[in-house]
Amino acid sequence: MSDLTDPTATADATDAKGKHTLEIKGLMVSVETEDGPKEILRGVDLTVNSGETHALMGPNGSGKSTLAYSVAGHPKYTVTGGTVTLDGEDVLAMSVDKRARAGLFLAMQYPVEVPGVSVSNFLRTAKTAIDGEAPKLRTWVKDVKAAMGNLRMDAAFAERNVNEGFSGGEKKRHEILQMQLLHPKIAILDETDSGLDVDALKVVSEGVNRVKSESDVGVLLITHYTRILRYIKPDFVHVFIEGKIVEEGGAELADRLEDEGYDRYATPASA
Amino acid sequence: MSLADTLVDAPVDGAHSHVDPQSASAAGFVPDASRAERTASFDLDAFPVPRGREEEWRFTPVRKLAGLFDIGDQLQPGHLLVQADLPPDVTTATITAAEAQALGILPPQDRAAAVAAAVDDALLLDIPAESEPDTPIRLRLEGTGETVHGHIVIRAGRHSRATVVLEHSGSARYTQLVSVVTGDSADLTVVSSQRWNDDAVHLAQHDALVGRDSTYKHVSVTLGGQVVRINANVRYAGPGGDATLLGVYFADAGQHLEHRSFIDHNTPHCKSRVTYKGALQGESARTVWVGDVLIRKEAEGTDTYELNRNLVLTDGARADSVPNLEIETGEIAGAGHASATGRFDDLQLFYLQSRGIPEDQAKRLVVRGFFADIIRHVPLADLRDEVTAAIEDELAATEYAAPTLNHSGTASKEN
Numbered sequence: 138m139s140d141l142t143d144p145t146a147t148a149d150a151t152d153a154k155g156k157h158t159l160e161i162k163g164l165m166v167s168v169e170t171e172d173g174p175k176e177i178l179r180g181v182d183l184t185v186n187s188g189e190t191h192a193l194m195g196p197n198g199s200g201k202s203t204l205a206y207s208v209a210g211h212p213k214y215t216v217t218g219g220t221v222t223l224d225g226e227d228v229l230a231m232s233v234d235k236r237a238r239a240g241l242f243l244a245m246q247y248p249v250e251v252p253g254v255s256v257s258n259f260l261r262t263a264k265t266a267i268d269g270e271a272p273k274l275r276t277w278v279k280d281v282k283a284a285m286g287n288l289r290m291d292a293a294f295a296e297r298n299v300n301e302g303f304s305g306g307e308k309k310r311h312e313i314l315q316m317q318l319l320h321p322k323i324a325i326l327d328e329t330d331s332g333l334d335v336d337a338l339k340v341v342s343e344g345v346n347r348v349k350s351e352s353d354v355g356v357l358l359i360t361h362y363t364r365i366l367r368y369i370k371p372d373f374v375h376v377f378i379e380g381k382i383v384e385e386g387g388a389e390l391a392d393r394l395e396d397e398g399y400d401r402y403a404t405p406a407s408a
Numbered sequence: 409m410s411l412a413d414t415l416v417d418a419p420v421d422g423a424h425s426h427v428d429p430q431s432a433s434a435a436g437f438v439p440d441a442s443r444a445e446r447t448a449s450f451d452l453d454a455f456p457v458p459r460g461r462e463e464e465w466r467f468t469p470v471r472k473l474a475g476l477f478d479i480g481d482q483l484q485p486g487h488l489l490v491q492a493d494l495p496p497d498v499t500t501a502t503i504t505a506a507e508a509q510a511l512g513i514l515p516p517q518d519r520a521a522a523v524a525a526a527v528d529d530a531l532l533l534d535i536p537a538e539s540e541p542d543t544p545i546r547l548r549l550e551g552t553g554e555t556v557h558g559h560i561v562i563r564a565g566r567h568s569r570a571t572v573v574l575e576h577s578g579s580a581r582y583t584q585l586v587s588v589v590t591g592d593s594a595d596l597t598v599v600s601s602q603r604w605n606d607d608a609v610h611l612a613q614h615d616a617l618v619g620r621d622s623t624y625k626h627v628s629v630t631l632g633g634q635v636v637r638i639n640a641n642v643r644y645a646g647p648g649g650d651a652t653l654l655g656v657y658f659a660d661a662g663q664h665l666e667h668r669s670f671i672d673h674n675t676p677h678c679k680s681r682v683t684y685k686g687a688l689q690g691e692s693a694r695t696v697w698v699g700d701v702l703i704r705k706e707a708e709g710t711d712t713y714e715l716n717r718n719l720v721l722t723d724g725a726r727a728d729s730v731p732n733l734e735i736e737t738g739e740i741a742g743a744g745h746a747s748a749t750g751r752f753d754d755l756q757l758f759y760l761q762s763r764g765i766p767e768d769q770a771k772r773l774v775v776r777g778f779f780a781d782i783i784r785h786v787p788l789a790d791l792r793d794e795v796t797a798a799i800e801d802e803l804a805a806t807e808y809a810a811p812t813l814n815h816s817g818t819a820s821k822e823n
C-alpha cells in the first residue's frame with residue numbers, strides 16, 4: 138500500500154507503477170431538463186491520490202451521482218466549467234471507454250441491465266479492453282472464480298445476463314467484482330452501500346478492502362449514510378451540499394455527521 | 409429513452425377485442441375485417457393479382473414481384489438446385505398438387521402461395537411415425553437465377569421427433585409453399601434460413617397443421633435477399649398443440665424483409681408463442697412484421713403471446729410492427745402481445761463503455777445480446793455459429809446512428 142514499502146514507487150504522479158492522481162477542479166455540470174439546462178454541480182474541487190480513501194457524503198439530490206457520472210462521461214451531463222485530469226491528462230476530452238482504459242472505474246448506483254450478454258462474456262471483454270490484450274485463459278478463469286468466491290457469488294452467476302434480474306445486493310457485488318478484476322487506478326463507488334442488508338454490506342466492504350490491500354487504488358466512496366464507513370475507513374471526508382463541497386476533514390467528520398446529520402449545512406434555499 | 413422503455417403493456421377488455429396495432433407507420437390502423445374472413449383457397453382465381461393496396465400486401469413492394477403471381481410456362485418450369493441430407497428412415501417422393509391436397513394440408517392464403525400450391529411436382533418429406541432421427545433433415549435449396557414455384561410437404565408421423573432445416577441461397581425469384589402436417593404427439597422443428605443473394609425474391613407461406621398434443625417450432629432466419637416475405641401460419645388439428653414461431657432478421661440498405669404470422673386458435677387448450685426480432689441498417693432498409701392471432705369462440709383455454717422487437721441501427725431504415733390479436737372467447741388462459749421499435753439504449757452503451765469496451769464493440773455486444781434468446785433456439789450448432797457470424801459481418805459494416813428514441817407502440821392483453 139504505502140510507497141515506503143514499494144521500491145519502484147516514486148513521487149512522480151505520472152509514473153505508471155507509482156502514484157496516480159485524479160484531480161477535479163472547479164467542476165460545473167448541468168443537465169438538460171424540460172425547462173432548459175439545470176445546474177447541478179457548482180464548482181467542485183477534489184483530489185484523490187493512489188492509496189487514499191475519500192468519503193463524499195451528502196443528502197439525496199445534492200449531486201453526488203452527477204459528480205460520479207460526469208467523471209465517467211455519462212452522455213446526459215454537460216460540463217460547463219472546470220477540469221478533470223488523471224495524472225495530468227484531460228479526462229473530459231476522453232471518450233467514456235478511454236476514461237476506463239486510462240484507469241478510472243465507476244461502481245454505479247444503478248447498474249444497467251444488458252440483455253443477452255452473459256457476465257462471463259462481459260467481464261472477459263472488459264478485461265481485454267482495459268489490458269489491451271486477452272487475459273490468459275487459465276489464470277483468468279481462476280481469478281474470476283476466486284473473486285466471485287470472495288464476494289460470496291455463486292458460480293452460476295457468471296452465466297446470467299449482465300444485471301438482468303439481479304437483486305440489489307447482487308448488482309452491487311457484481312460492481313465490486315469488476316473493480317477487483319479490472320484493477321483501476323482510481324475507483325468511484327456511488328452508493329455501493331445503499332439497499333444492502335448488513336451481511337451484504339460486510340461482504341461488499343470486504344471486497345473493497347481486499348482491492349485496497351492488494352493494489353494502490355485510490356477510492357472515492359460516495360454515500361448518504363455513515364454505516365459503510367464502519368467497514369471501510371476513510372482518510373478524508375467531504376461534505377457535499379447542493380453541488381459543492383462545503384466542509385472537509387478526517388474520519389472524525391463522519392462521526393459528527395452520524396450524530397448531527399446534514400441539517401446544519403442547510404441553506405435557506407434548501408431548507 | 410431505451411428500447412426496453414418503449415415496451416408497454418396495456419390491458420384489453422371484452423370477450424371480443426380488436427386490439428389497435430400501433431407502430432411508426434401504422435399508428436392506429438385497424439384491419440377492416442377479421443382474420444377469420446380472409447380468403448384461403450387452392451383456387452388461384454380466388455386471389456386477384458395484388459396491386460399493393462390489399463390488406464395483406466400493403467407493406468410489400470409488389471411492383472418488384474412481377475412473374476410471381478402467375479403459374480407461367482408449365483412446360484419449362486424453373487427449378488432450384490436441391491441437395492438433401494436425409495436420415496435413414498426419412499423418405500422423399502414427388503407428388504402432384506392433388507395428392508398434396510389429399511394429405512390435408514392448409515390452403516393458400518394469398519396468390520403467391522396459390523401459385524406454389526398448383527405445381528405438380530411437390531416434394532414430400534415423410535418422417536414415419538415414432539421415428540426420431542439422430543440427425544436433422546437438411547434441404548439445401550440454391551437458386552440459379554430462375555423464376556421458380558415450389559411446394560414442399562412435410563409429414564411428421566405420430567410420436568415422431570425431428571428437425572428439418574431449409575437453407576435458401578443463391579439467386580431466384582421464388583414462390584414457395586411449405587405445408588407441414590404433424591401427427592398426434594409429434595415434435596417437429598422447422599428452420600428456414602434465408603441467405604439469398606442480394607437480388608433474390610422469395611415469397612413464402614409456411615403452414616403447419618399441428619396435431620393433437622404435438623409440439624411444433626418454426627424458426628426463420630432472414631439475412632439475404634432483395635424482397636423476402638415469409639408467412640408462417642399455424643392451425644391446430646386437436647387440443648394440446650403447442651406452437652412456437654421464432655424469427656431473426658437483419659435488413660441492410662435496399663432490402664425488404666417481411667414476416668407475417670397467423671396463429672389460428674381454432675381448438676381448445678392449445679398454446680402459441682411468437683417472437684420475432686430484427687435489426688435494420690442502411691438507407692431504405694425495410695422490415696415488416698405482422699402478427700395475427702385469432703382465438704376463435706371454440707378455443708377455450710388458449711394460451712398465446714406474441715412479441716416483436718426491432719433495433720434501428722442507422723438513419724433511413726424503417727420497421728413496421730403490427731400485432732393483431734382477436735379474441736372471440738372469454739375463456740382463455742392467457743393472451744398478450746407487445747411490440748417495440750427503437751434505437752440503441754444509450755444507458756447500456758454507457759455501462760459497457762464505462763468498463764473500457766470501445767463503442768463499436770459495445771454496440772456489437774448489445775446487438776448480439778438482443779438476438780441471443782432467439783438464436784439460442786436454432787437447433788444446430790453449426791447453423792447457430794453461421795447465423796451469429798453472419799450478423800457479426802453485417803455489423804462490421806455498420807455506421808451507427810445516434811442513440812436516440814425512434815418510436816414505439818404496442819398494446820397488450822394479459823389474462
Ligand SMILES: Nc1ncnc2c1ncn2[C@@H]1O[C@H](COP(=O)(O)OP(=O)(O)O)[C@@H](O)[C@H]1O
Binds near residue numbers: 169177199201202
Ligand atoms: N436527468 C435529469 N433531469 C433532471 N434533473 C436531474 C437529472 N439528473 C439529476 N437531476 C437532478 O440533479 C440533482 C442531483 O441528482 P444526483 O446527482 O442524482 O444526486 P444524488 O446522487 O446526490 O442523490 C437532483 O436534484 C436531481 O433531481
Ligand SMILES: [Mg+2]
Binds near residue numbers: 246327328
Ligand atoms: Mg446518487
